[in-house]
C-alpha cells in the first residue's frame with residue numbers, strides 16, 4: 001500500500017514527459033474574432049511559391065529525361081483541355097514512364113541518390129530543404145484516384161503503399177543529410193504537408209468531433225504522426241485494420257512499420273512546411289464494407305461546405321480564414337509546437353479572364369494572413385509565409401484553366417509576358433510593413449493597388465483577343481446608358497405634355 005504513495009524522481013520525470021507530450025487541442029472553443037491589427041515577429045520571412053514542372057517547360061531539353069508528369073500529361077483526356085507542362089511559362093529558357101512510381105520500394109534509394117546529388121551541388125546555397133511537397137496529393141491523386149501522375153487507380157491500397165515508401169524516403173534523406181552534410185552545410189531538412197482544416201459540423205457533438213479528427217489524421221496526420229511521433233495515427237490503424245478484416249483480408253491495407261523503422265523515422269523533421277487553402281465541415285458517415293474499399297471510404301465521414309463561404313476560384317476552394325488558425329493550433333498541440341513555414345496559401349480565379357484587379361485575392365490574403373498572425377499570438381511557432389503562387393502556371397490536372405498567380409501570364413503569346421495583378425501591390429505592402437500596422441493604412445493599400453491595376457488592364461487590352469473582350473464591354477455599357485437616357489427623355493416628354 002505504502003509503495004503507491006512514494007513518488008520517486010524518475011516517476012516525476014516520467015510524468016513531466018507525459019504531460020509535455022500530450023497537450024490537448026480544444027475542439028469546443030472556436031473564437032472567430034474580428035480582424036486583428038498588429039505586426040509579425042521581427043525576422044518573419046515572406047515569399048511567393050512556384051514549382052519546376054508547373055512553370056519551367058523545356059520538358060525534353062538539355063538531357064532531361066522523361067518524368068511521370070511528362071508521360072501522364074501527354075496522354076489525351078488526363079488534363080483539362082489536353083494541356084501539358086511542356087512549355088508552361090518557359091521558366092527554363094528565361095532563367096537560364098517509369099516502374100510504377102512510388103509503388104516501387106526501390107524509389108526510396110533512387111530518391112535518396114537524387115537528394116544526395118542536390119545536397120552536393122546546391123548545399124552551399126540552400127539552407128532549407130523540403131524532401132516532399134504535398135505527399136498526400138502524390139499518394140492519393142497519383143495512386144488512388146489517378147487524377148495525377150502516374151495515373152494509377154489502385155483503390156484502397158495504392159495510396160497507402162505510396163505514402164509508406166514516401167515516408168521512408170523522407171526519413172532516409174533526412175538521415176543522409178544529418179550524417180554527411182549537416183556539419184558542413186548547416187541547413188535544415190523538413191517536409192511540406194498540405195492540409196485543409198476539418199471543422200466538426202456541431203462542436204458540441206462528440207461524433208462530429210471524432211469525424212473531424214479522422215479527417216485531419218487521414219490527411220496531415222498520415223504523414224506528420226510517423227515523422228514526429230514514430231507511427232501512423234492510431235485512428236488510421238484502427239479504421240483501416242477493421243475494414244480490411246471485414247473485407248476478409250488477412251492483413252491491414254495500411255502497411256506496418258517495424259520497430260526499427262519507427263525509431264528511424266521518428267524525429268526526422270527540422271521544420272514543418274504547411275500548405276493550406278480551405279476548410280470543410282465534417283460529420284460522421286458510415287461506409288459499409290462491400291461497396292469496394294477506398295481511402296475515402298476508410299474515413300467514415302462526409303465533407304460539407306457552407307454555401308455562404310466565398311468561392312472565387314477553383315470549385316474546391318472556399319475562403320474560410322478562421323480554419324487556418326485552427327489548423328495551425330492543431331499542429332502546435334499535436335506535434336510539440338514545431339517550427340512551421342507556410343509553403344503554400346492562395347486562391348485562384350474562376351473565369352479565364354484577364355482582369356488584373358483581383359479584389360477577391362487581396363481579401364483572401366488579408367484575411368488568411370491575419371489568422372496566421374492571430375495563431376502566432378496563440379503561441380504557434382510560424383516562421384514564414386509563402387504565397388501561392390508567383391506566376392499563373394500549369395495547374396496540374398486542371399491545366400491552365402485555374403490561375404493562382406500574383407502575376408498574370410499570357411500563355412497565348414509566345415513571349416509569355418507577365419503582368420502584375422493588384423494583389424502584387426497589396427502583398428508588397430504587407431511584406432514591407434511585416435503585417436497590418438493599423439486600419440487606416442491597411443485600407444489605403446487596397447485602394448492604391450486597384451488604381452495601379454486599372455492602368456495595367458489597359459496595357460493587356462492591347463492583345464487582340466483580350467482587346468475584343470474589352471470592346472464588348474465598351475459597346476455594351478455605352479449602349480445601355482444611351483438607351484436609359486433616351487427612355488427617360490421620352491418619359492419626360494409624356495409627363496410634360498400632360499401638364500401643358
Ligand SMILES: *[C@@H]1O[C@H](CO)[C@@H](O)[C@H](O)[C@H]1NC(C)=O
Pocket residue numbers: 076077080081082
Ligand atoms: C482531348 O483529347 C481527347 C482524345 O483525343 C479528345 O476526345 C478531346 O476532345 C480532347 N479535348 C480537347 C479539349 O481538345
Ligand SMILES: *[C@@H]1O[C@H](CO)[C@@H](O)[C@H](O)[C@H]1NC(C)=O
Pocket residue numbers: 099100104105106107
Ligand atoms: C522497380 O524498379 C526497378 C528499378 O529500380 C525495376 O528494375 C523493377 O522492375 C521495378 N519493379 C516493378 C514491379 O516495376
